[in-house]
Amino acid sequence: xxxxxxxxxxxxxxxxxxxxxxxxxxxxxxxxxxxxxxxxxxxxxxxxxxxxxxxxxxxxxxxxxxxxxxxxxxxxxxxxxxxxxxxxxxxxxxxxxxxxxxxxxxxxxxxxxxxxxxxxxxxxxxxxxxxxxxxxxxxxxxxxxxxxxxxxxxxxxxxxxxxxxxxxxxxxxxxxxxxxxxxxxxxxxxxxxxxxxxxxxxxxxxxxxxxxxxxxxxxxxxxxxxxxxxxxxxxxxxxxxxxxxxxxxxxxxxxxxxxxxxxxxxxxxxxxxxxxxxxxxxxxxxxxxxxxxxxxxxxxxx
Amino acid sequence: xxxxxxxxxxxxxxxxxxxxxxxxxxxxxxxxxxxxxxxxxxxxxxxxxxxxxxxxxxxxxxxxxxxxxxxxxxxxxxxxxxxxxxxxxxxxxxxxxxxxxxxxxxxxxxxxxxxxxxxxxxxxxxxxxxxxxxxxxxxxxxxxxxxxxxxxxxxxxxxxxxxxxxxxxxxxxxxxxxxxxxxxxxxxxxxxxxxxxxxxxxxxxxxxxxxxxxxxxxxxxxxxxxxxxxxxxxxxxxxxxxxxxxxxxxxxxxxxxxxxxxxxxxxxxxxxxx
Numbered sequence: 001x002x003x004x005x006x007x008x009x010x011x012x013x014x015x016x017x018x019x020x021x022x023x024x025x026x027x028x029x030x031x032x033x034x035x036x037x038x039x040x041x042x043x044x045x046x047x048x049x050x051x052x053x054x055x056x057x058x059x060x061x062x063x064x065x066x067x068x069x070x071x072x073x074x075x076x077x078x079x080x081x082x083x084x085x086x087x088x089x090x091x092x093x094x095x096x097x098x099x100x101x102x103x104x105x106x107x108x109x110x111x112x113x114x115x116x117x118x119x120x121x122x123x124x125x126x127x128x129x130x131x132x133x134x135x136x137x138x139x140x141x142x143x144x145x146x147x148x149x150x151x152x153x154x155x156x157x158x159x160x161x162x163x164x165x166x167x168x169x170x171x172x173x174x175x176x177x178x179x180x181x182x183x184x185x186x187x188x189x190x191x192x193x194x195x196x197x198x199x200x201x202x203x204x205x206x207x208x209x210x211x212x213x214x215x216x217x218x219x220x221x222x223x224x225x226x227x228x229x230x231x232x233x234x235x236x237x238x239x240x241x242x243x244x245x246x247x248x249x250x251x252x253x254x255x256x257x258x259x260x261x262x263x264x265x266x267x268x269x270x271x272x273x274x275x276x277x278x279x280x281x282x283x284x285x286x287x288x289x290x291x292x293x294x295x296x297x298x299x300x301x302x
Numbered sequence: 303x304x305x306x307x308x309x310x311x312x313x314x315x316x317x318x319x320x321x322x323x324x325x326x327x328x329x330x331x332x333x334x335x336x337x338x339x340x341x342x343x344x345x346x347x348x349x350x351x352x353x354x355x356x357x358x359x360x361x362x363x364x365x366x367x368x369x370x371x372x373x374x375x376x377x378x379x380x381x382x383x384x385x386x387x388x389x390x391x392x393x394x395x396x397x398x399x400x401x402x403x404x405x406x407x408x409x410x411x412x413x414x415x416x417x418x419x420x421x422x423x424x425x426x427x428x429x430x431x432x433x434x435x436x437x438x439x440x441x442x443x444x445x446x447x448x449x450x451x452x453x454x455x456x457x458x459x460x461x462x463x464x465x466x467x468x469x470x471x472x473x474x475x476x477x478x479x480x481x482x483x484x485x486x487x488x489x490x491x492x493x494x495x496x497x498x499x500x501x502x503x504x505x506x507x508x509x510x511x512x513x514x515x516x517x518x519x520x521x522x523x524x525x526x527x528x529x530x531x532x533x534x535x536x537x538x539x540x541x542x543x544x545x546x547x548x549x550x551x552x553x554x555x556x557x558x559x560x561x562x563x564x565x566x567x568x569x570x571x572x573x574x575x576x
């Protein structure tokens with residue numbers, strides 16, 4: 001028995017069946033190649049052409065990319081996407097940290113268990129629905145203005161999504177609402193894994209809540225914070241659904257983001273080349289933002 | 303000890319506040335849906351004469367029955383195949399570890415962060431050339447491919463933790479690799495499989511971009527795509543729009559509340575692995 005076990009281990013990588021694994025991976029590899037890798041390469045190819053999608057395409061080299069950097073309207077979409085990171089990502093992570101640190105002690109209470117369900121609601125509904133909901137809340141007669149009037153700040157009321165100055169932050173608030181529950185619960189789950197004796201020792205040494213948070217909680221949450229940032233930054237850079245239903249990129253171009261601009265360029269203005277160049281830029285930006293984060297979180301866990 | 307009690311109290315208050323902020327938009331939507339059709343009600347006011355009929359009107363205006371069937375068909379097309387393909391590849395990369403498995407897996411991992419908008423233009427022409435525009439296949443087939451990085455990563459994480467001894471024992475009993483996968487490993491992977499299925503269901507059901515680009519007829523789209531069309535059509539009738547939005551998001555909400563434990567676990571793990 002023992003001998004056959006040893007032999008089993010050795011022969012597991014018999015030459016004859018060594019490649020068999022690829023047969024198992026074949027369906028996944030095929031659909032991935034056809035519906036992800038091929039389109040990805042085509043996007044890169046299209047980005048070097050001037051093409052309206054129907055007629056012949058003309059090679060224009062890097063012209064589309066030059067236009068992307070020099071055309072202020074196109075470049076503004078990328079700037080907007082980075083401004084949205086502030087709302088979609090930093091606000092939920094910072095608030096989530098603050099909230100989770102405060103409620104850590106009651107993580108096992110019945111209230112916290114109910115909260116686990118409730119705080120996930122925005123993650124379960126379509127983003128389009130979140131957009132429609134908040135469009136109504138932020139409208140002239142909506143709840144936000146109603147509340148402002150009630151507390152005597154009636155002078156601040158406005159059509160939040162229709163105002164050039166407030167439209168982008170208003171869209172950001174919708175994103176923050178979607179992400180904050182997930183971030184809070186992820187960070188809370190991370191905190192529940194921290195050994196409680198650490199906190200007791202800190203208390204005995206006379207550490208206050210702030211010191212406790214900085215010295216124990218924060219360092220232990222490296223991985224969870226990295227995850228929250230990764231997920232939310234991708235959703236900020238690739239935002240589409242919320243903006244499509246709440247502002248369509250307006251007023252003017254105040255809330256135009258790369259995702260929406262790609263859609264308009266490709267399917268309304270028939271500028272396939274330009275749309276593809278922006279798509280490549282967006283993909284590269286996401287990778288540039290997310291890959292360093294992956295490295296940080298990996299190092300933290302090993 | 304008094305300090306701790308005060309902290310607990312603050313914690314509870316904060317948690318309640320956060321829950322109120324989460325739920326308030328839903329309540330506003332619900333209350334507004336009960337106002338007379340065509341009016342502009344105030345943000346949060348209970349109507350003097352609640353119009354429950356708005357929900358029935360929205361049900362027929364949104365073609366809810368057809369939407370439910372359509373979304374269910376799309377989910378049935380996407381989820382089982384994605385789970386099967388993802389599991390087989392996850393088994394290969396995580397357990398069989400054939401030559402080149404590291405590079406193969408890395409290529410899948412890279413696909414994890416790709417924004418769908420970056421691929422949508424060529425996808426449109428590809429689907430058109432296949433003659434599938436405006437059919438449900440236009441959503442189903444690309445989604446299976448687009449979900450593959452996550453599915454493979456998710457299932458590999460499961461298989462990588464399965465002890466090799468298990469397979470060795472089965473091999474000694476004369477199991478082929480296929481039997482090993484099908485009879486030994488698949489039954490053990492059930493928790494990972496069901497979590498993956500839940501996440502894929504949710505993402506398929508809520509998929510918006512592919513639905514609006516690849517399918518013109520709202521009745522052949524996903525729920526989220528149909529909601530976009532409904533907003534375009536009834537966007538000026540606020541109470542009806544609110545009623546329709548509630549109806550369209552109700553199915554996921556109901557399924558979520560029924561299976562909430564599994565959903566919460568899957569969502570938490572899902573973001574950790576994603």
